Amino acid sequence: MTATSSTPRLRIAVAGASGRMGRMLVEAIQNSKDCMLSAALDLPGSPALGTDAAAFLGQNSGALIESDLHSALSKADFLIDFTRPEGTLEHLAVCAELGVKVVIGTTGFSDAQKAQIAAYAQKTAIMLAPNMSVGVNVTLKLLEMAAKALDTGYDIEIVEAHHKHKVDAPSGTAIKMGEVIAEAQGTKLEDRAVYERFGHTGERKENTIGFATVRGGDIVGDHTVLFAGTGERIEITHKSSSRATYAEGSLRAVRFLATQAQGQFDMFDVLNLRA
Ligand SMILES: NC(=O)C1=CN([C@@H]2O[C@H](COP(=O)(O)OP(=O)(O)OC[C@H]3O[C@@H](n4cnc5c(N)ncnc54)[C@H](OP(=O)(O)O)[C@@H]3O)[C@@H](O)[C@H]2O)C=CC1
C-alpha cells in the first residue's frame, strides 16, 4: 500500500515490547510509512513500564510501555503478539472484546490453546503463523512439492537450530514443516512424528518423521529438512540471519488483516501462496 499524507496510518499495539521480537517490531513500525505504534505492552513488574517503546532506538514514538491490557488495546486497531502462549490467549480475549485484529507470532501452543484461538477468530480477524518470513513460507511450498514427489523410499528428518534463550522445542516452524510434509503425503504428523531418540532405539521405523533440536548462542533460526534415500539425499535448508524478516512479514500480515473482518488466516493467505 502507498501511504499518502491523507491516508490514516494503521494503529498497531505491540505485546512483549521489550522482547527480542517486540523491539524488532517497534523498529519496523517506526520505519514504516503506513503504520504507527499506538500502544506497547509488557508484563507487570517489567522495568520498561512507563518508558517510551522506541527509547532503545533513541527515538520517541509517543507510546509508553504499559501493562494494562484494556488501556493499551483500546488505542489500537491491531495487536502484534510475539510473547508466550498463555499471554497471547489473555491478550486475545481483550482483542476479541474490543474488535482489535491480531497477528500472532508466538509458538508452542497446545492443541487446546489452538482451539481457543480458532474460537476467537469468529469474533475478530487473526493471522497465526509460526514463521513470518517470506523465505520460510516459500520453503514450505518447496517442501510440499518435494514431499509429494518423494512419497516412498525417502526417510524424512527435520533439524532446527536456535539461540540459547528459546523456550519451546521443536520450533513452531519445524512442526509446521512436518505438518506440511505429512499432509502432502496424505497423512497426519501426529501419526508419524518422532521427537526423541536415546539409547537402544532399534532401527529407524519406516514412514516416521524425525525431529532434532539444537540450542546455542545467538543462532536466529535454521531449519533443514532431509529426504534420505538409497544412493542420494536431498536437503532443503532455510537460514535466518536477522529477525527483521519476521517483523516485516508481521507488517504485511497487518496490512492483510486490514481487509478482513474476522476469521483465521496464516502467512500463505498473506503471501498468496495458498494455491
Ligand atoms: N512467528 C515468527 O515469525 C516468530 C516467532 N517467534 C516466537 O515469538 C515468541 C517470542 O520470542 P522472543 O521475542 O524471542 O522472546 P522474548 O522472551 O525475547 O520476548 C517475549 C516478550 O513477551 C513477554 N512475555 C513473557 N511472558 C508473557 C506473558 N505471559 N504475557 C505477556 N507477555 C509475556 C516478555 O516479557 P519478560 O521479558 O518480562 O518476560 C517479553 O517482553 C516465541 O514464542 C518465539 O518462538 C519468534 C521469532 C519469529
Ligand SMILES: O=C(O)C1=N[C@H](C(=O)O)C[C@H](O)C1
Ligand atoms: O524463537 C525464535 O527465535 C523463533 N521462533 C519461531 C519458531 O519457533 O519457529 C520462528 C523462528 O524460527 C524464530
